[in-house]
Amino acid sequence: MEAADFTRAMARVPGPVTVVTTVDAAGTRSGFTASSFSSVSLDPPLVLVCLDRAASTHPAFAAADRFLVNVLAEGQEAIALRFAASGIDRFAAGDLKPCEAGMPGLPDACARVACTLHALVEAGDHSILVGRVEQAHTRDRPPLVHCDHAFSRPVPVARPDEELLSALHLTEW
Template sequence: MTAALFKDAMAAFPSGITIVTTVDDEGRWWGFTATSFCSVSMDPPLVLVCLARTAECHPVFTRAPRWVVHVIRPEHADLALRFATRGADKFAAAGFRADEHGLPVLGNACVTLDCTAHQRLDGGDHTILLGRVEHTRLGDAEPAVYFRRRFHTLTSSDRP
């Protein structure tokens, strides 16, 4: 088992793409792209997202009391790449606005989940952020799908 083979195997699993955002104590916005995202519990409503320990925003998210998970649309693919790029100006002309807590929210995401920190767990070279979903907004667009390191869209033939 090599790291490259493991990465290729994980890339062969199609997933949705999320952009996760928060704000630090000084009011600066932070965010990252994650494909490691899933629901954990219905009662209480919990989701998890995984963040690399090497990410610039890692220290902020390990202290943040709240964050927002956005399930993105296919037209947000460039934005997802920007949020996955170290040192990029992630929020410039990206369509985010501040919510009532000052957190950046992408208004036209497929799904937006407002989370409070429930638990943070060791996940090897990642931290698992477990969030309690406090508020959910549903859009009507279909989500982008990430498979074999490329963005894809759902088509009507993909559905039953």
Template sequence: MSVLPEFFNAMATVPSPVAVATTVDASGRRWGFTGSSFTSLSADPPLILICLGKGASTHAAFTTCDRFLVNVLSAGQAEVARRFATSGIDRFAAGDMSPCESQLPGLPEATARLSCTLYCVMDGGDHSIVVGRVEQATLTGEAPLVSCNRSFTRIAQEPSVV
């Protein structure tokens, strides 16, 4: 009996941040993808990881780049997440990306932006684990977008008690 349906259903219940990673190749072409497998890896040195399917059109660009930017999406950016998860379209056509840290395409209203140099790429089965060394972090204070049970949601914020 295959464990895959149960595995996919179980993993869908784990809330995760939604991030769009972007880079620019040597010819100046912009690349980007939506990743929900994104997390911190190390504080010293400051490392993050984001996972990318080996069959993705963006795979070669991210596994060979010098630097990339991770945009942690804010609660109002679900459409951006969907667009950067869609194959066969110009993901940058909406014009909402602008040069940000390291002049990489970024979202000014993202919850956070992490400018990274490529630290290493590791095998992760049908995905590659792209590890970045964080060179700069920018926070906007926006509430983050979260993926859970195959839909986007926002974290309920409790009022502060003083």
């Protein structure tokens, strides 16, 4: 398969926009933008986020014992772009503050998920950071989504009616 075909296909899959941060023992902050973020397990509570092994932040996250996933809200596109850029001080804007477990977080993110590193799994040219969720914080803000190389927000659809839920053998939506 051609890499371009795979890239085009995956661009069609909407993904959350996150900024993942950590702090090392010396107090140095690291962070990156990721759209590959998902829940893994409820018991224990686990999430995953993927990081390119060639990324400048990879060594910091591979050595980290904890990290914070900031799920960006609508209107935070500039933050996503800043943390995706290389060769700059991603924290210079001063918009990240100490949040859960003292990790750099965005107070206005629609969600923050504080994790301890559960596993680091090599997968092709990326590493999968599996985090055990220690704390979670949410705000009533629409999330930022990335699809087709553009930022967007999810558009709510109507709830299914009771008859459809019953036909699907669901008791709640």
